[in-house]
Amino acid sequence: MNKREFLKRGSLGVTGLVLAPSIIMCKPDPKNNRLRTAHIGVGNMGREDLKAIASHPMVDVVALCDVDSNYLSAAKLQHPNARSFSDYRVMLKEMKNDIDAVIISTPDHTHAPAAMLAMDLEKNVYCQKPLTHYVSEARAMNNLAQKKQLITQMGIQVHSFYDYKLATLLIQSGIIGKVHTVHAWSPKNWGYSGDTPQGSDPVPDSLDWNLWLGTSKERPYKDGFYHPANWRKVMDYGCGTLGDMGVHIFDTPYNALALDVPLTIKNECEASNGFGYPEQNIVTYEFPQTKYTSETLTWIWYDGPGAPRDHEDLKLPGVEPLESHTSSNAEDVDLEDKTSLDAKIAQAGQLPEQGAMFVGEKGRLLLPHFMQLPQKIVDGAYVDISSEIASITEANGMGEPIRNYESEGPKHYHEFVDACLGKATCSAPFSYASKLTETILLGVIAGRFPNQTLHWDRTLAKFKEVEANPYLEGIYRKF
Secondary structure, eight states: OBHHHHHHHOOBOGGGOBOOGGGOOOOOOGGGOOEEEEEEOOSTHHHHHHHHHHTSTTEEEEEEEOSBHHHHHHHHHHOTTSEEESOHHHHHHHTTTTOSEEEEOSOHHHHHHHHHHHHHTTOEEEEESSSOSSHHHHHHHHHHHHHHTOOEEEEOGGGGSHHHHHHHHHHHTTTTOSEEEEEEEEOOOOOOOSOOOOSOOOOOTTBOHHHHHTTSOOOOOOTTTSTTTGGGGBTTTOOHHHHHHHHHHHHHHHHHTTOOOOSEEEEEOOOOOSSBOOSSEEEEEEEEOOTTEEEEEEEEEEESTTOSOOOGGGOOOSSOOTTOOOOTTOOOOOTTTOOOOOOOOOBTTBOOSSEEEEEETTEEEEEESSSSOOEEEETTEEEOOHHHHHHHHHHTTOOSOOOOHHHHTTHHHHHHHHHHTTSOOOSSOHHHHHHHHHHHHHHHHHTTSTTOEEEEETTTTEESSGGGGGGGOOBOOOO
């Protein structure tokens, strides 16, 4: 089945049937003051999502779903009253009357099929980043969410962190004037340039390989290549480093500068082998002007070993930054896989391992990733902006900087729960997340056309270069 046909139909029921409108349930009534949640994917990041959602006092976890019985068993120990399933289609069909919101924490290729089915049933959805695997899916998910008037949130947790909110407000206050360039980087390597795996290995007893593949094309299981960790490297399932850390690090500049989708995209990389993503990427986007940018905005993303490439914009003063606000309870925890990172603020001329640099008319603003205050640089020297920070934080009731991941981590999830209960508004709904995801995915597609500039028509949702358009969507397998 073509993805376009699937998305037009809405979503698949069990055995390929479309769920009829007569079984659609009403959205949850906030007066009940409880939110019943169903979780699709409860291992790795899904385990963290489950923990954060369940930590809200008004949440009842009523359903758990995972294709790996080991993950499912572990989650069931924490939530013994929840029903457990291996197939999300069965779960949604059987529990349509008993759930209010669905949390999707699966590999990227399953995001849209699961979310579209849940939204067809008028369930509010929290979906991990990137929102989708294909551009066509991102637009379809946003359209359905708008049509159904659902509460939605993409899982970019740092969107709700103190320092990222502060950086957004500082940029929008004009602290460095109109921005003309953004550099963003991560040295992570979710690429693969080796041989395409041949043959097959026995599928672990704990894994339902057919359900893991879902709507993606059928292929034999190979140990170490897909489940549980390396699927991000593979074109059929993940979106590479850009689709992983890029979403987190893009988010604040994208939000602060009120960007839409880009005009052009170029990826400097090695040619892909057609199975895995390039291991090093330098993606240059050109965006149309907004109220916070110059006539056009240039955005350069670097990933892979050695990122970022040396650039004049990225040179730092060889002195300790002012007001670094480091704290003994800061935690070097990566949001996606919890691996240890060097999260120290840039000092002695060394860039933070991951981060973004805004370049404007009146200087530069460095935003390390993550849990560190932004730093202003003018004429090769750090500038004390403590008074500007104090003014903005006071005006917005932000208080002192927070350096505790345990308290910051659940905020984005709790915002979603509170929004479902009519007590808040989501800050990363699909209306925002779909555009950010589209931007990310256009850079991923550009990796298939090394060193070639692609021109994007946002109205037609097509590239000028017709050879790139087939990668905007794909084929859904019946499973």
